[in-house]
Amino acid sequence: MTESNFKRFVEVGRVVLLKTGPYAGKVAIIAEIIDHNRAIIDGPTTSVPRQSYPYKHLTLTPIKLVGIPRGAGTGAIRKVAEKEAVSEKWEKSAWAQKRAAIEKRRSLNDFGRFSVLLAKKQRRDLVRKAVFKAKKA
Amino acid sequence: MARSKELVPGVGRLSRSQVAARRGLYKGLKKSDKPAVETPAETVEKAVGGEKNGGKRLVPTTKAPRYYPAEDVRQPKKSRKSPKPASLRSTITPGTVLILLAGRFRGKRVVFLKQLESGLLLVTGPYKINGVPLRRVNQAYVIATSTKLDLEGAVDEKFNDAYFTKAATKGSRSAEEEFFEDGKPKAKEALPESRTADQKEVDKVVLAAVKKTENLNKYLKSSWGLSKGQFPHQLVF
Numbered sequence: 001m002t003e004s005n006f007k008r009f010v011e012v013g014r015v016v017l018l019k020t021g022p023y024a025g026k027v028a029i030i031a032e033i034i035d036h037n038r039a040i041i042d043g044p045t046t047s048v049p050r051q052s053y054p055y056k057h058l059t060l061t062p063i064k065l066v067g068i069p070r071g072a073g074t075g076a077i078r079k080v081a082e083k084e085a086v087s088e089k090w091e092k093s094a095w096a097q098k099r100a101a102i103e104k105r106r107s108l109n110d111f112g113r114f115s116v117l118l119a120k121k122q123r124r125d126l127v128r129k130a131v132f133k134a135k136k137a
Numbered sequence: 138m139a140r141s142k143e144l145v146p147g148v149g150r151l152s153r154s155q156v157a158a159r160r161g162l163y164k165g166l167k168k169s170d171k172p173a174v175e176t177p178a179e180t181v182e183k184a185v186g187g188e189k190n191g192g193k194r195l196v197p198t199t200k201a202p203r204y205y206p207a208e209d210v211r212q213p214k215k216s217r218k219s220p221k222p223a224s225l226r227s228t229i230t231p232g233t234v235l236i237l238l239a240g241r242f243r244g245k246r247v248v249f250l251k252q253l254e255s256g257l258l259l260v261t262g263p264y265k266i267n268g269v270p271l272r273r274v275n276q277a278y279v280i281a282t283s284t285k286l287d288l289e290g291a292v293d294e295k296f297n298d299a300y301f302t303k304a305a306t307k308g309s310r311s312a313e314e315e316f317f318e319d320g321k322p323k324a325k326e327a328l329p330e331s332r333t334a335d336q337k338e339v340d341k342v343v344l345a346a347v348k349k350t351e352n353l354n355k356y357l358k359s360s361w362g363l364s365k366g367q368f369p370h371q372l373v374f
Binding site: 106107108109110111114115118 | 234236246282283284352353355356359361372373374
């Protein structure tokens with residue numbers, strides 16, 4: 001059998017990111033696949049209630065839980081999710097951190113944006129000076 | 138009816154029975170003796186010359202106008218509404234940093250001091266930081282930011298609308314007279330020293346407040362603008 005190019009699959013135990021709805025931006029776990037459009041997701045550790053969700057509004061993440069039986073209840077999923085530390089794993093990922101950074105930047109007020117501009121200027125200056133020094137040496 | 142204020146011409150606020158109740162005629166007619174005002178006589182007897190003119194004649198004291206409109210003209214309804222001064226936006230409080238959007242200083246970040254009676258906002262640069270003097274601006278042309286300075290003490294009462302109005306020049310002057318003198322452009326009138334002193338006095342408090350926060354001085358000095366992909370309704374101020 002040839003290796004597939006796909007790395008992430010819709011499967012029970014797959015951690016997904018919700019793109020729309022009241023829980024947008026949170027991650028949940030696929031508990032059961034309903035059909036080729038929807039799955040039952042559950043996020044006991046991320047306060048996402050058990051519900052059916054269209055794949056259209058989900059993004060698959062590289063994180064996957066093993067050892068969850070098909071159609072497992074909230075309690076069972078919580079146990080595995082806590083053991084595997086899904087929330088921490090997600091929050092530590094570069095993807096989640098970038099999302100948080102974008103969110104943070106967006107919520108800054110005018111003075112905050114100006115302060116970022118100043119800080120970036122200073123960083124640029126330091127880098128430029130260091131590069132100049134390194135080139136000379 | 139005077140009691141039943143008109144909602145639209147011909148329709149009163151109160152119903153017929155409500156008006157009757159308010160007039161209170163069931164209590165009996167009100168009697169009040171007004172002091173008799175002597176009405177000036179409508180006509181005056183004047184002596185007239187000429188034999189066949191009867192010697193005298195009754196002449197009205199006030200002459201009737203010679204002109205009258207041939208057709209009845211309907212009187213337009215008088216509006217009794219008067220504009221109220223604008224209420225201050227809740228996000229604007231003394232010490233709030235505002236972004237000016239119109240006028241000579243558009244894009245500048247300034248400090249709000251107080252609202253004047255006319256509803257205009259009194260702002261200052263401060264002048265030393267960004268060159269914006271004490272100035273009145275309309276709050277419609279202003280973005281209020283969430284950055285606030287902690288100003289100590291209220292602004293002097295003398296800074297009111299009258300402070301900013303120019304004295305009216307009497308009589309008509311030609312444009313030539315206004316701008317030229319002996320064929321040369323007129324020299325600019327110097328700003329009275331009292332103005333610069335006032336500016337300094339007001340800015341002293343503001344500058345002291347600016348010093349308390351790092352980078353705030355630079356912030357006020359820089360001007361605001363939108364870059365590519367930025368939309369004011371999506372930004373947080």
